[in-house]
Amino acid sequence: MPQQVDFLVVGSGIAGLTFANKAAKYGTVLVLTKKRKADSNTNYAQGGIAAVFGRDDKPEYHIEDTVKAGEGLCHKRAVRTMVHDGPGLVNELHAMGCRFSVDANGRFDLGQEGGHSRRRIVHAKDHTGQEIERVLLEETKKTDVTISENEIALDLVIRDGECLGVYYLDADTRRIGLVHANATILATGGIGQIYQHTTNPAIATGDGIAMAYRIGAKVANMEFVQFHPTAVFNIKIDGRSFLISEAIRGEGGVLKTKDGVPFMDNYDSAGNLAPRDVVARACLNEMMRTDSRYVLLDVSHLPADFIKNRFPTIYETCLSWGIDITREPIPVVPAAHYLCGGILVNEWAESSIPRLYALGECGCTGVHGANRLASNSLLEALVFAARAADKMKKVTGAKFGKPVKIKQTAKTGPNLLFQIKEIMDRYVGLIRTDEGLQIAKANVDRFRRLFDNGIHIINAESRNTVVVAQLVIDSALERKESRGLHYMADYPTKRQAYSRDTIKQSQGGT
Ligand SMILES: Cc1cc2nc3c(=O)[nH]c(=O)nc-3n(C[C@H](O)[C@H](O)[C@H](O)COP(=O)(O)OP(=O)(O)OC[C@H]3O[C@@H](n4cnc5c(N)ncnc54)[C@H](O)[C@@H]3O)c2cc1C
Structure with a gap:
């Protein structure tokens, strides 16, 4: 593994890999990742990636929906950038071989999710993230990017106010090493694992944010933790609760009390497609009101073939636990899901510390404000990773001195x-x-x-x-x-x- 590179990326989800693949044109790239390459939040994203492709859609509508959800805290320039750059980059993923679902005319089969006023969720059935991760990892093979697995970044190297790389632990040898870099890019994902009920896998322990904070980088809006309303009750795989995508409500799924009474119309005019925070609090409220540890999510009124074809992962996974979702409702609870805040960065991923950058969920570009609109997170990671790589081609000349x-x-x-x-x-x-x-x-x-x-x-x-x-x-x-x-x-x-x-x-x- 190289001990000095131009671009040192920590994390191999959508943000880290998108950046790495693009930056490989401009210099040497090393990706450190703490488990296996595909162990990331990205790999579990179900619903999809939001982008303006619909005939009845416009960038202004997507911007409006995002800003509305963000309740006055969205950084509007960053939102505009994300919405405008998004479709081109989604097309790029498609061209790389990402098997997004398409209709009979070959156009993206756009899904609907809460808070979006139009159908704009590009998806690969219900395993969009896995498909994106697969394609991005394939793409690294066409570049000189080095990916090193089982390397846990421990702390950032700071000298004369600049970030010059990372100390890491090799989990196989238990040795500590140091990599120097002209630019250090944190793409370490979220913090879900600080909660008992979370949809996030074990890697999501907020390492990048903690490392950046320790060396004095500004961190913003950490109070805005999104809870997904519908994770399967009481069943965990690898430390995470299994998510039932919001897209399932987009297709007609209905939330009910444990006694089978629909309740979302009592809380919001958008009913089951109200913003996530409203739905999550409504679920919690109904759980307390009916003295239950869960509520129910029912799709059994939808055609069984449609469910099996549109949501194969959810169908199969629930079935493996004895829940046939074509016949019976799923017991669900709210679970920690996404962090809107993180390391404060501008629209080129620059943090407040020179030579330190942050991308994806560990960064805070401000696009989500006080609340993230569904499927805007993969989009944010993709767009700002691509922009950062283009801007960073000129990042050279760090003075490393002796280790x-x-x-x-x-x-x-x-x-x-x-x-x-x-x-x-x-x-x-x-x-x-x-x-x-x-x-x-x-x-x-x-x-x-x-x-x-x-x-x-x-x-x-x-x-x-x-x-x-x-x-x-x-x-x-x-x-x-x-x-x-x-x-x-x-x-x-x-x-x-x-x-x-x-x-x-x-x-x-x-
Ligand atoms: C179940 C689930 C469903 C979701 N569905 C959607 C969806 O449909 N649409 C959407 O837009 N968003 C969705 N999200 C959110 C979205 O998946 C994430 O926000 C996004 O994938 C984050 O990408 P990332 O590249 O920033 O981080 P991640 O994909 O989490 O990658 C982080 C990487 O950093 C590595 N890492 C962490 N710490 C260290 C360390 N100390 N040293 C070395 N490596 C480290 C990890 O191993 C991993 O490779 C979902 C999230 C979950 C959990």
Whole structure:
């Protein structure tokens, strides 16, 4: 594995791979990824990728829907960029061999999801992310990109205020190494694993955000954690709850109480296609009202052949657990799903630290504001990764000097994941209060003190989840209002004074 490159990418999901494939034209590229290449949130995306292709659709409509969902916090220029660049890049994926679903005329078979005023979800049945990941990984074989698996990035190298690369742990040899780079690109995905109920796989421990925060990069809007309303109740695979895509409601699926009574029309005029935060809180409310640990999602009234053909993964997976969704409803619960905030970046993925960039879910371009519109996340990752690669061709000339000796603690860090999850689920979920957040803060601050300033090669992820949980709690405490995904029972309305991003920055060394 090279020890010095032009572009060092951490993460092999849609953001990291899109960037790597494009940047390979401009210099040497190394991708470090902490498990196998395809272990990413990207691989599990079901619903699709939003882009304007419909005959009745226009970029203005997509922009309008995105901004409406974002409740006053979207960075509008970034939204416009995403919407305008999206279709070209989706076509590019298609041309690379991505098997998106098409109709009899060869046009994309566009799906519908909550908050979108038009059909604009390009999808590959219900395994869109897996198909995108496959094609992007195939594409790397046509380039000189090196992908190194089982390498866990631990901390960023900072010298004279610039980011010069990454310290990593080789999970096979248990050795720590250092890679120097002209540009370090974090594409490490989300933070779902800080919650007990999450749709995110085990890799989603917020490593990139914690690493960037530790060296003083600005981190924004961490309070805006999206909960997906419909994850299968009480069944987990590899630490994640199985998601039932919103597209299933787009095709007519209906949410019901455990007694079979439809309830979404009581909450929103858009019914089952209301924005995710509204649906998730409605589900939680109905669970409390009916004293149930789940609600039901029913598609059994739709033709069985249609379900099996349009949602093969969901159908087969549920069937393997004894739930035949063509005949019976699925018990579902809300689960942590997506982070709208992250490392604050501009429209070229530049963070507040020179030579450090962030892409995809670990970055915050501001396109989602206070709430992400379904299927805009794959789009955001794709668009800004492509732009960043084009802009970064001129990033050269870092002065690396001698490799800095790593500061490694003799102790190993404690494994706190379980405790963190319990606290986050209980106090920092869909409905928050000042009192609950203060309890969460006191606990997580205590955990934080268990880690000193050295690099912990054991439980590095645990160390990161503590930092990320603290960022979510502190940001939530700061926003004394309810807006988008952040609902505070003590302050149930939106307040003009908070029409701004919540920004957190450490003094380094945390
Ligand atoms: C179940 C599910 C369904 C979804 N459905 C949709 C959908 O239909 N449409 C949509 O737009 N979005 C969807 N999303 C969200 C979307 O999939 C993600 O936001 C997007 O894939 C994130 O891409 P990414 O490249 O930023 O990160 P990821 O795809 O998560 O990739 C992160 C990469 O970083 C690596 N990594 C992490 N930490 C380290 C470290 N310390 N060292 C080295 N490597 C590291 C990981 O191993 C992984 O390779 C869904 C998410 C989930 C979980």
